[in-house]
Amino acid sequence: MIRNCSLLVWSLMLVTGGGHAKQLSDLTYYTEQYPPFNYIEDGELVGIAVDLLLVATALQEKPIQKKDILLVPWARGYKELELGPNVVLFATTRSSAREKLFKWAGPIAKDQVVLFTKKSKGIKLDSIKDALRYRVGSLKYDVAAQTIIEKGYPENKIIYAADGDTLAKQLKFDRIDIWAYDKVVGQWYMKNLGFNAAKYEIALKFEEINNYFAFSLDVEDALVAELQHHIERVKTTKEPGTGVFMYERMLEKYF
16 A cells, blocks of 8 residues: 555656656665675675766765665665666666666676586586576576576576575575576675685576666656766776776776
8 A cells, every 4th residue: 555655646746747856866876785886895885886876976066975875685676766766776787678667877887697507517508498407596687587588488487586695605505506697796706705616607698788877767867867977977087197097997996
């Protein structure tokens, strides 16, 4: 009942033209534990996407600060983005299936959906359909799950977990045979959990993808364009006296 009431209020706001955020600091920002793009380390929110957002808006009258960003499970953040109003979720993969569902500013960085396996299992895949005999784990609403579903893996067979940390451990302890996830993030988890990299491999790769800041559809185009402008400034501005682009320096911190 409460959620239905909230949807009704939002619908009325849209019809009457009210409720639109006036500046980027009026938006609600959600992120998840998704290293190295956004994650908690030593009790502090860090990551490539976090740094990019803070630096990109630093010259505004009201810049975005870490305290303005809410770290939540991916499924919750994705639902908030779908419902709105005035929501930003990052880092969100800009896929063809999501293109018209949200508005976009970025890209933040490149990544790739892959299927991780243990070498000892001897799993060989030519397509996702070859994975039907195996237990595949992923995150609900994650681009990896959406990708394998689009390619023909039944959604009701996917073993969902709350986060990448859990999925990595499920792969290690043989609770799943295949981990469908983003390549960069999955490798970060395995490294930081102390996995022996020599024991794991990528059984299948899909096309490269880009992560973005995704806006709920009610957000004014002008605000999306404003963040886009700030991001492009960061990517084309060099640090004084170094000749290194600010964006490149951000990447160096995490790779």
